[in-house]
Amino acid sequence: MSYFDNKVPPKREDRLQAVIAHKDSICGIANRGGGKSCLIQDGERAFTQGTICLLLPALAMLNSLPDNVVLLHSALGCGSCTHSQNANVRTGSNARWGKPKDGIWLSTALDETDVINGGEGKLEQAIIEADRRYRPASITIVAGCVPGIIGDDIDGVAQKVQPQVNARLLPVHCEGFKTKIWATAYDAVYHTIGRNLLVERGEKQITPQDELEVFKEQQRLARTVNLMNVSSMGRIDELELERLLNSLGLEANVFPVFAHPDSFVKATRAALSISTCPTHDDYFLGYLEERFGVPSLIQHMPIGIENTSLWLRDVAAKFGLEEQAELLIASEEAELRQALEEFRPLFEGKTVFISAGEFRALATARLLQEIGLEVVGIRSFHHDEFAEVEYEKLAREAKSDYVVDIANVQPFEEANLLKRLKPDLFLGHANGNMTAAKLGVATHVIYNTGLAYIGYRGVYEVARRLYRQLSNPSYNKRLAENVRLPYAESWYQAEPFTYLNSRGRSVNE
Incomplete structure (x- = not known):
């Protein structure tokens, strides 16, 4: 059924065995793949701070x-x-x-x-x-x-x-x-x-005069793909993905965000559905395939050079456009890598901590590796099976092993980790950068619907903004000199995962 x-x-705890309380390292969690199950046991926190609601x-x-x-x-x-x-x-x-x-x-x-x-x-x-x-x-x-x-x-x-x-x-x-x-x-x-919303309201009668139009529509739909968007994706990111798909001769049907309710039935007629975020899309794409026979791609999030290219190759393979895709990728990557060279001297040796939803955090971490920054920690809001391949990519390119905190926010753990790791940069949600900022860490929002993050253009725009941020981090340094977080100094000396285990008790009890 x-x-x-x-x-x-x-709930996702049942459907995907998703977890929100786990400590690991990038190499440790990546090694759960390779034929083994990447699923992990969910823990509990004896002390917990607020998270967001559904x-x-x-x-x-x-x-x-x-x-x-x-x-x-x-x-x-x-x-x-x-x-x-x-x-x-x-x-x-x-x-x-x-x-x-x-x-x-x-x-x-x-x-x-x-x-x-x-x-x-x-x-x-x-x-x-x-x-x-x-x-x-x-x-x-x-x-x-x-x-x-x-x-x-x-x-x-x-x-x-x-x-x-x-x-x-x-x-x-x-x-x-x-949940x-x-x-x-x-x-x-x-x-x-x-x-x-996936059923037409009333059947349209087709006359002989309409047959040519019907044929043309069928030809168009054979090159139409459902491009899933998310509320954190601005129009600028949609245009970047549409540009890349149009370069392959494909037409994008973008939904659900900002799509009119009457237009959702179009999704049942497309030749392919393409995920931009597996965390967001897997439930619905599975239903489109099960109920309407629309195949789907749900693996890579097109953030960063490698992930955008893999995303494009997967799409092209479904339409026999591999050669055309390789030419496009080669041209885009060559231009982008040349444009990024001006930023690399400043990025060399700089460290970064990332906090966001699962796929946004992991895909952005890979982007930061590609532009020359060193990732020293990730806090992902949950974990499920779709992330396995992303952890493997990050572990492959990591300069050294680093912490992965699966946590539904929990700023007290974040403060402890940041105090220890002392990163040069923190990327988090617009309303979640305060902890790092008050510790003197330069911060950048991990998404803003008015800015570019996705595709090849997104790589350059993120790099350009981080270059400006790291060139002058004085605001955050002065902020740390004048404000403090509400945690006792003894907490910063404690093990950051003191309150986390599978039984919901402090490990010191």
Whole structure:
């Protein structure tokens, strides 16, 4: 039975045996491959600091959909992250359609009375009001923790109310307490897309006059590929990948971020689906292949020289375009390597620590190796089987073994590691660089939707920005002289993984 036959997608702990608590080294974790299972036992922390909820990545995707209203069925505060996300929605809309557009989100604002009596009636009224007020193509009904605890059936409510509204109702299960792997949020979003948006609304009658157009469309679709994008990928990165695919004579159907709900059915007709991030894409691409016979490529993230070239070769092989791809790769790599030469003298001997989601961290680490920096540590937010080949690439090129911390943020471990390793540079999320900055480490955001990171252009742009950052790191050094982190000096002297083991107790107990 397909996962999509169920109302709720499985959590990644069960589906992929993903883990969030593990300490290792790059060589140690890479050596788990080579015929052996790369799966590792999940640990626990006796002390843990906050992480993010499933709602944050799910809402980042859903708020980007044009002609869509996000209806959050939970406590009012659960939607607070959408305020900061709206800047990305506006700039993303402007980059794609020439005008900024706000994301629209509403909340049923469940309170104590609703917890006791149930909130389904309130949800019904909110759906009808959202449809009347905004007339959207779709309404995504996003369940937070509260309805999951009290047992509200958002799927049942959607089914009951659907005949009364014009918008498609899309139930999304994001009850944060059900999983520790927040990347499950991607599965939750794709689950409702697969169940609700991949079927045409009504059959189109084809007349004899349409047959030529149908033939032309079939020819076009034979060269069309589904290019999966993620909420951390700006339009500038999409254009880079489209440029490379167009150079091979292929056309890209880019989705789901900023794709109109009515356009999702196009994904079922493409000749191939291409992942840009296996962490993000594997659940949905598996369903497209299983249900609609659309084959997929889900291995490399096109960040860095090697990974971009491998990504292109895989795509070209599916269409018999290997020779054309090799000419393109040779030309792009030669031009890029020459352009990077001006940065290498400064990068020589500089060390870097990276913190991000699994594939973004590992692929970016490989890019940094390629431009001449030495990676001395990686913190990956989770680990699953798809990362095996990436660890092997990094271990192959590592100057020496270094730490890998599988952690769903945990800044106290990060502070300890940074104090010991003293890297010259730290790459992390936009809101996750404070620890390193306050320790005097030069920082750079690991993604920003207005900047280039992906493809060959991304390599150069990242190198150029890091060159500027490392040329003048005085801000962070002065910051460290005037502020301090809230950790006692004794913590910096302790082993950084003191609170991590498989039993959830301190190793000193």
